[in-house]
Amino acid sequence: MNELILIKNGEIALKGLNRNRFEDILVKNIRWRLKDLGAFSIQVLQSTIYVLPKEPEYFDFDEAIDRVEKIFGIAGISRALVVEKTIDALCKEAPAYLSPQLSEAKTFKVETKRADKHFPLLSPEISARVGGAILSAFPRLKVDVHQPDIVVRVEIREQGAYIHAGQIPGAGGMPVSSSGRALLLISGGIDSPVAAYMMAKRGVSISAIHFESPPYTSERALQKVETLCEKLTPYTGRIPFFRVPFTEIQEQIRIHCPEELFTVIMRRMMMKVAEKIAEKEKIRTLVTGESLAQVASQTLDALHCTDAATPLLVLRPLIGMDKTEIISIARKIDTFETSILPYEDCCTVFTPKHPKTKPVLSAVEKGEAAFDFTPLIEKAVAETEFKMIR
Ligand code: ATP
Ligand code: MG
Numbered sequence: 001m002n003e004l005i006l007i008k009n010g011e012i013a014l015k016g017l018n019r020n021r022f023e024d025i026l027v028k029n030i031r032w033r034l035k036d037l038g039a040f041s042i043q044v045l046q047s048t049i050y051v052l053p054k055e056p057e058y059f060d061f062d063e064a065i066d067r068v069e070k071i072f073g074i075a076g077i078s079r080a081l082v083v084e085k086t087i088d089a090l091c092k093e094a095p096a097y098l099s100p101q102l103s104e105a106k107t108f109k110v111e112t113k114r115a116d117k118h119f120p121l122l123s124p125e126i127s128a129r130v131g132g133a134i135l136s137a138f139p140r141l142k143v144d145v146h147q148p149d150i151v152v153r154v155e156i157r158e159q160g161a162y163i164h165a166g167q168i169p170g171a172g173g174m175p176v177s178s179s180g181r182a183l184l185l186i187s188g189g190i191d192s193p194v195a196a197y198m199m200a201k202r203g204v205s206i207s208a209i210h211f212e213s214p215p216y217t218s219e220r221a222l223q224k225v226e227t228l229c230e231k232l233t234p235y236t237g238r239i240p241f242f243r244v245p246f247t248e249i250q251e252q253i254r255i256h257c258p259e260e261l262f263t264v265i266m267r268r269m270m271m272k273v274a275e276k277i278a279e280k281e282k283i284r285t286l287v288t289g290e291s292l293a294q295v296a297s298q299t300l301d302a303l304h305c306t307d308a309a310t311p312l313l314v315l316r317p318l319i320g321m322d323k324t325e326i327i328s329i330a331r332k333i334d335t336f337e338t339s340i341l342p343y344e345d346c347c348t349v350f351t352p353k354h355p356k357t358k359p360v361l362s363a364v365e366k367g368e369a370a371f372d373f374t375p376l377i378e379k380a381v382a383e384t385e386f387k388m389i390r
Helices: 016-037 061-068 087-097 123-137 191-201 219-236 247-256 259-280 300-307 323-332 361-368 374-382
Strands: 003-009 040-045 048-053 074-083 107-114 150-157 160-165 168-172 181-185 205-212 239-245 285-287 313-315 385-389
Touching: 003 016, 003 061, 003 160, 016 040, 016 048, 016 061, 061 074, 074 087, 087 123, 087 150, 087 160, 107 123, 123 150, 181 191, 181 259, 191 205, 191 219, 191 285, 191 323, 205 219, 205 259, 219 239, 219 385, 239 259, 239 374, 247 259, 247 374, 259 285, 259 300, 259 361, 259 374, 300 361
Parallel strands: 107 150, 181 205, 181 285, 205 239, 285 313
Antiparallel strands: 003 048, 003 074, 040 048, 074 160, 074 168, 150 160, 239 385
């Protein structure tokens, strides 16, 4: 049995002149995600991408479809049978191949797309003949053209004929890396991995930066963040990961700055370090998992003070979301269980008793000026370690 996977483009189909560029990126992403499943070729025809395994009997279709479901830029996915391009073959193979679905259904219809205009029969005739063959194999089935349980699809293309029954929804969005790159500030919490997912969905390629404060934070806390990144890669692709030693900066904040401003100043320092790493990586956008009013450091005033620490664009894709909405995405992308593991984050280690919920930028800048952090920021950047997470 010879099968293939049909992938329908999502929003890319609308992109007019740029369409080829988006399509190329999507094909590259698909190729990359499936490459260890066996040899295959890819063809693109009229907004459909065909993944054709070279040795279908050894190709893990279930795993492949599972992976393709997580690739952004795709509207729908079908697994289809490759059939000899004759009406007899179509009539013989359709009932046999779709037998599992057809034996569960009460009603069906056949729809034919005849892209190869040399095929001797017209679309309605093909549908009628294949429908007839299905009815004789499953006499209890009825045709329902309005609301059938199953739509049997026949495609007659230049390169072959295909049969399948419906498609499963793709992940939507835009192909990752079609919208440029951003640097995600990732903690071990629930929110920042979800922020990565949201940005990847709009085509952004994600790099990640994590601040750790040993010995206040442990090796296990770091491991947890790396695990979160690994869990994101089916959606984001590989993630360049930067780990920054943050202890000294935090200790100096504690010594020199007003306690109620700890959190906002710490967040500003993170922005300043992240900006320097981004600059080296030629990235101009930062992403955080902040959500408005979730905690004291996420009021509009606090966010304003954080934002003012860097000229870079800072995106907060979760800003208008409730915790329950964020958690439901975290569960869907399987980061939730890891995120709730109880390892300390550098933020929780130095939490002030009464953080200011309405910090004023001039006061924050004044509090920060009590110490020259520039050399420590440079040092943290210099000591940053890099790792590629796949
Ligand atoms: P999360 O669930 O992502 O930890 P949170 O609701 O706990 O978010 P905070 O801990 O206040 O909120 O952090 C706000 C944002 O700051 C995080 O979403 C993340 O983008 C960034 N951040 C916090 N701690 C770190 C860290 N140790 N390393 C990198 N980024 C961090
Ligand atoms: Mg957190």
